[in-house]
Amino acid sequence: MVAQSVLRELGVRTGAVNDVVAWFCAAASFFAMAHAFKHGDFVRVTLLLESVSPKVRRVLEIACLFIGAVAVGYLAYWANRFTYDSWRFNEVAQGLLPLPIWIPQASFALGSILLFVAIVDELIIVLRGGRPTFVVAVEERHAHGDFSSDV
């Protein structure tokens, strides 16, 4: 997805490229939210988690996932509502490309739902006694010496 923005960059520059690139990057990151979450890329402070017993850790993980699920559920609700309003009000993008704004916004509405599903999925995994995917993924990645994802 990023590749396209590069191609545009090198090709003929039309007026609305900036808006399109911005929407495109945003859309890519919105869609990737669930994937990045599962993959353990979302940063958190693991100091306490790593120093407590596995039992306490599980309780904490459940609490975090529950809080996360509520927060992201709220986000998903408003993302969809706002996008729906944009469509209802017939709001059009300002700038050079008069595109109905709900079209790019829909990427976020959808991405936030995917993230919500991913968090609920993790919550279920942990409630069933499993280890969260994002913890396992980070451990595996670091065991391979891959630190490219850490800024």
Add this chain to the structure above:
Amino acid sequence: MDILLVGGLLLVIMMVLLSGGVWIAMTLAICGWVGQAFFTNTSPGNNLFSSFWESNASWELAALPLFIWMGEILFRSKLSEEMFEGLRPWLNRVPGRLMHTTILGCGIFGSVSGSSAATCATISKVALPELLKRGYSEKITLGSLATAGTLGILIPPSITMVVYAVAADASIIRIFLAGFLPGFLLMALFSGYIIWWSLRHPDQVPPPDPPTTFAEKIRLSGNLIPCTVLIIFIVWVLIAGWATATECAAYGVVGSLALAWWSKSLTWQTFWDGLMGTTRTSCMIMFILAGASFLTKTMAFTGIPRELALWVESMHLSPYMLIMVLTVVYLILGTALDGISMIVLTSAVVLPMIQKAGFDLVWFGIFIVLLVEIAEVTPPVGFNLFVLQNMTGKDSNTIAKASIPFFACLVVAIVLITVFPQIVTVLPDLVMGKEK
């Protein structure tokens, strides 16, 4: 309710959530929500969406994934091997010899990569085994690698700087340009320390490699060509200014792809891995930025930063005192937080204060990047420590201890740029004219 009390309440909630392990972006947003829902009369739901939309669908931020991608490509290429070979023959006569490859290597790789952990990992991958095999002091090697890796975010391009520029609404190019001289200063300080240490401990520096002929040196230096070309290209694009930061990043990606292809390390697998890694990393950063932008809105609606700035003003701190206090605060934050979270967490409150005290936002950007560099090597949470821990199996506290002298160099650099702010401002002023 007193506004500062509200601020205190939000701070407590934030501390609890953060230490409990709730994801940073969500913590920021939850605090923002509490502030808006209970202490203002705006509609938090709509604002939540606006924050995500405004902070992510912006053209300035398009540079971010591109710079990340560039680093990902180079991380997976053979660049560092080539660099080591190219630098080796020239350092035989300098006190400390090959130990300087860590500093120079990180400096050079830092000018094409925007990440500290990637710089540290890339250079360590090659330099660490080579240096230890030849019998160089493990302590100095580890310390210099951990700390010099942070040059990746001080020498442009820098992902941290992009994030700061977005948070502070400052010019990315200006901040990039401002990073060059402090970067060189820091390299000089690091190398200076290595020279000083080597002169004091001549017994711990292994003998030089067999001397090479001049022709041989030149031949080996050929390895540096691809990287040099890429650096000159990027620096030139920045200084000549014929591209914006985003375009510069796009050209950088193309350049790195060409370089990786040329060194025959570009396969579909590495290309794909790099692309996926980029998407995830940028997604993570954008998610944090969105959460922070929502919290910033809360701050604006409640007026907490204004009150806080007034309060700080009422204490009549001198600017230097303010910087001292902030340094201590950031040092403490830096022990447990990563750099990007550190910047976005504090920007809403600290930036108005800084501006009121008469500091330049570009200067403050470099100041904060230097503090983030320190945060990367302070336990318990420091990415460069994790990188080296993983590569050597050494405990991260040992690595942190080895970094202490270099850590001191960073503090010296902070003092120097505070006393002589021109180190930071002279280059951007020269290239882009004084700021209005």
Add this chain to the structure above:
Amino acid sequence: QTKWDLPAAYPATNFHTENLQQFANDVDKATGGKLKITVHANASLFKANEIKRAVQSGQAAIGEFLMVNAENENPIYGADGIPFLATSYAESKKLAAAQKPFVDKLLAAQGMKLLYTVAWPPQGIYVNKEIQSVADMRGLKWRAYSPATAKIAELIGAVPVTIQAAELTQALATGVVNSYMSSGSTGYDSKTYESIKYWYDTQAWLPKNAIIVNQKAFDALDKATQEAVLKAAKDAEVRGNKISEEKNDWYKKALADKGMKIMKPSPKLVADMKQVGAIMQADWLKKAGPDGKALIDAFNKK
């Protein structure tokens, strides 16, 4: 006591923002502190193109936006961006009056109310060489930042370049763009005089900032407070337009002091540009339909 937040897109030192602050102070005084308006300058609360929506959805009770920016949504908002329709402060005032009922109607449909408008100084052409006619402008690297400026580029045969406001100074210094249309204030703030030496005072159009309020928030005020807001708005409109006119002269002088040549456009250039304006007005009328025609008629009649 009621608190309103007012998001504005321009820096605190811009005369529009200063005028807003004065308006807020007036309201505070007139209502005896019953209505407090906090001005959030420099897009610190909402970005420029989000402000209108924020007022509509009640995220902010009141806000300021540049009307031509909303022309994609409805051409009526873009009436003050038609080149060479209204080319002086007097005509701009006339146009504002003709535009008002239509804007009122549009905003009312979205649950908002127009308080007042203030014009920006008239738009001239910044260019790196002397120009006698539109033919001289062919091939210029022209900054396009709105549908109208992009269309002008197309009509005069210039190459449109999209540059963000923040990157304008750099783009000018390095020659990525060598011409654009804007007011004297933009040229001064962006230090255009360092790289471009000519400003043609074409007075092409005077775009306006509109200050809008959420209808529900307004209705929630008591009668006396409502009156006070409307009164302060009226004063702010008169004051703002007067300052704008004074600023226009001040900026022209300031630009000249910085070595920029303030040029009176040649008759040929004026005629050429009027032609460009006529084409764009025709285009605009096509888009704006009967309301647009009624608006132009109302403007021409007075």
